[in-house]
Amino acid sequence: MTRGDASMCLAVPMKVAQVEGNVATLESDGVRARARLDALGEPVVVGDYLLVHAGFAIRKLDPADAQETLKLLDEMLTAGDED
Amino acid sequence: MKTDQESLRDPRLAQALAGALHRAAPRRPVRIVHVCGTHEITISAHGLRHLLPDKVTVLEGPGCPVCVTSTVELDQAVRLATQGVAVCTFGDMMRVPGTELTLDQARSQGAPVHTVLSAADAVELARRSPGQEVVFFAVGFETTAPGTAAVLVDDPPDNFSVLCSHKLIPPAVEYLLDMPGTELDGLLAPGHVSTVIGAKAYVDLVRRHQVPVVVGGFEPLDVLYALVLLVRQMADGEAKVENAYPRAVAWEGNGQAQELMRRAFHVCDASWRGIGEIPASGLSLRTELSQWDAAMKYEIQGEQGQEVAPGCRCADVLVARAVPADCPLFGVGCTPLSPVGPCMVGAEGACAVWYRHGERPVV
Ligand code: SF4
Numbered sequence: 059m060t061r062g063d064a065s066m067c068l069a070v071p072m073k074v075a076q077v078e079g080n081v082a083t084l085e086s087d088g089v090r091a092r093a094r095l096d097a098l099g100e101p102v103v104v105g106d107y108l109l110v111h112a113g114f115a116i117r118k119l120d121p122a123d124a125q126e127t128l129k130l131l132d133e134m135l136t137a138g139d140e141d
Numbered sequence: 142m143k144t145d146q147e148s149l150r151d152p153r154l155a156q157a158l159a160g161a162l163h164r165a166a167p168r169r170p171v172r173i174v175h176v177c178g179t180h181e182i183t184i185s186a187h188g189l190r191h192l193l194p195d196k197v198t199v200l201e202g203p204g205c206p207v208c209v210t211s212t213v214e215l216d217q218a219v220r221l222a223t224q225g226v227a228v229c230t231f232g233d234m235m236r237v238p239g240t241e242l243t244l245d246q247a248r249s250q251g252a253p254v255h256t257v258l259s260a261a262d263a264v265e266l267a268r269r270s271p272g273q274e275v276v277f278f279a280v281g282f283e284t285t286a287p288g289t290a291a292v293l294v295d296d297p298p299d300n301f302s303v304l305c306s307h308k309l310i311p312p313a314v315e316y317l318l319d320m321p322g323t324e325l326d327g328l329l330a331p332g333h334v335s336t337v338i339g340a341k342a343y344v345d346l347v348r349r350h351q352v353p354v355v356v357g358g359f360e361p362l363d364v365l366y367a368l369v370l371l372v373r374q375m376a377d378g379e380a381k382v383e384n385a386y387p388r389a390v391a392w393e394g395n396g397q398a399q400e401l402m403r404r405a406f407h408v409c410d411a412s413w414r415g416i417g418e419i420p421a422s423g424l425s426l427r428t429e430l431s432q433w434d435a436a437m438k439y440e441i442q443g444e445q446g447q448e449v450a451p452g453c454r455c456a457d458v459l460v461a462r463a464v465p466a467d468c469p470l471f472g473v474g475c476t477p478l479s480p481v482g483p484c485m486v487g488a489e490g491a492c493a494v495w496y497r498h499g500e501r502p503v504v
Binding site: 091094097112116123 | 146148149154157158179229231258259260261262281284285287288291295333336337358362363366368385387388389395396398400401416458480
């Protein structure tokens with residue numbers, strides 16, 4: 059899937075490399091981008107992952123949460139077998 | 142070790158979820174709508190429709206902001222640009238057909254049209270060029286509106302204004318549910334719009350229409366998981382909001398983004414291309430901010446656009462009454478390089494996604 063185009067909708071989680079005031083410099087696969095933090099409402103530090111839409115961060119992500127999702131799926135599938 | 146993304150694309154788990162989907166699906170045919178171009182990309186690119194039980198149909202509704210921006214709004218932007226106002230907008234909007242011109246064509250005729258990645262870039266341009274009027278043509282749903290709101294409440298320069306065409310997802314979904322001929326049994330709700338508005342934003346809609354709503358993420362397993370929850374609700378005769386994307390969506394959503402939107406906008410009726418006017422489905426600037434409202438600042442009222450090109454079935458595609466391949470022009474007269482309708486333009490438009498991923502009607 060190509061997500062390289064600058065579509066306003068596609069969002070990829072990016073890692074914070076630097077924070078200056080309400081602007082963060084982000085990195086993902088060697089691509090650098092900047093995002094404003096005004097719409098986030100939580101503090102951001104270097105190393106955080108952000109979900110960014112149209113240049114504004116809208117959510118802080120915890121990479122460990124992907125494992126949570128997998129756990130949910132697992133539970134669903136195991137429970138499904140007992141149905 | 143697998144990356145998280147690889148894990149969320151694991152084919153073995155996808156098969157297992159497809160199995161769960163087959164076991165859980167009700168016997169009657171059901172139609173599920175999603176309203177997000179990114180969902181369509183996941184579904185098409187990973188061939189998820191081929192994993193669905195025969196009786197389960199998944200369709201894209203009005204989920205691409207580029208596709209639903211009305212011609213009137215687009216013509217207003219083109220008119221401003223041809224009058225010498227610097228118009229800034231997202232790259233996706235450049236090739237959307239207006240009544241006469243696209244913004245791209247206006248630019249090739251010398252009009253000052255700029256693509257930007259963010260509302261903040263447009264403000265930046267206005268700051269750098271004090272003698273130049275700059276308009277940010279603001280399109281998009283609840284994911285992009287907080288950014289526009291943030292620059293508006295941050296005291297932008299006098300030569301900056303916003304042509305506001307932001308639209309809201311829940312009212313559009315509700316309109317779709319009421320519309321004759323759509324016959325929808327459930328909503329796969331858009332992940333990142335819900336990051337902003339929260340899963341709670343669908344509660345009223347569920348109460349009024351008694352349809353299941355599940356918020357879903359964008360990896361293949363996210364989508365399949367959400368679909369299993371949807372068909373389970375259908376089979377059990379339930380209708381409630383479930384969040385299948387808790388890693389990015391909280392029940393309450395993003396309070397700060399919601400607050401910015403409240404400070405900058407009020408809700409208004411809005412016109413959706415191919416659909417028409419939907420009550421309380423758009424955002425316009427609050428009166429306190431009218432000095433930055435392009436609709437107040439310039440004479441651009443009264444534009445009359447031609448909504449959809451002859452032969453184009455976007456109007457049906459946008460309300461999930463047709464799939465792109467139903468259109469006689471799909472891939473023949475209409476391709477991403479020479480789009481006839483807006484659904485073929487945006488990277489997220491249903492027709493463009495189907496064209497790129499070779500989707501055939503599995504419906
Ligand atoms: S294929 Fe082209 S003409 Fe047909 S509905 Fe899609 S955008 Fe419109």
